Amino acid sequence: MSTLVVGGGVQIGVSFFESATNLKSNDIDFFFLLSTPIYNNLSKEKLSRGNFVLIKDSPAKIFAGWKSRKKILEVEKNANFDLVYSLGFPSYVRFKNIEIGRYTNPWEIFPSKLAWRSLPIFERLLVWSKAKYRIQWSKNLIYYETQTIQAKLAIKKLLKLSSSQIKVIPNSYNPIFDNNSQIYRQTKSSNKRVVFCLSAPHKHKNLEIIPNVAKHLITIAPDLSVKFILTIPFDNSLWIKIKEKARKMNVEKNIENIGTLNLKDCVSQYNNSNAVFLPTLLEVFSATYLEAMAMKKPIITSDLNFAHECCGNAALYFNPESSFSAAEAINSVIKDKSTSTRLVQNGTIQLKKFPTSLSKHNLIFDWFREIVNSEAVR
16 A cells, blocks of 8 residues: 555555454454555544554655665564555565555556557656566566456456456445535526546546647537636646646636545535546546446546446546547536436446445455465465
């Protein structure tokens, strides 16, 4: 969990900590290595339930992370672990114990041409280099976890593994999103609509398309005032680019960045939104889809295989290379109440296909027991 520092990874870490510390069975003792963002999303009461060490700098940082890597190895040396579970894999540490790697990085698993084309040449080389570096750290484990069958097949081919080495455990959403949905109601005199873009500032999230989408919406629906809500750190270079682009296109008033959010703030922002917009180009899985379904918000997202696999008919899809296509989809959801209602209803049905946070983590815990027992008899 020490490498989970942004976006959905932090929520996954928080959810795992909560489930593990609430485990009724006493046959598993947990010791957590928490990143600062995960630590900050846990209350003092919740933190008091588990044994943990705070890892301030991500081990993924080549130079700044060396102290963290050293600290992690010291923790392993002084403890008597049976198993290491790297929730934010790779861990960038060579453990002496058996390690399970939760492998979910799409640049290595699903290197799509569409996503690569979105990168400038220098950035393409940088991402390619990082992917190669991560792949080297990802080798030589016995056990891997991922979220979909397609991802399992890709990892099997990438790392030359047998099927028995890879466990598919579908994603879930944090229980904080259960029974918290509310309909966002505008005043009769207001034509304002809020589109929530919950995302970390990764290049493959395709957030730079938003000023163009906002511009097209002004032309398509001049009677509406649509505001996109972004969740990017204020000092991030991507936000600086988007803000400058919005200024040049005269759509500054249509785009607001509220910075990174904790889980409670996410619930509030979902409730204050009319729709959820994800123009992403590359994913293994996004928990935002499930959160939107749980919060009863219509989803507008990219017409790509990973999105269809997760959302089914619970989303309205658009061509992610066309800002006009995205604007048309948003306008359709906002203007046509029957479309919005249908997507929300389909989302409620689609959500039932995925495990709850509790059942997902119970699958993981059962797998821990199975591995420890099988290794003990070798």
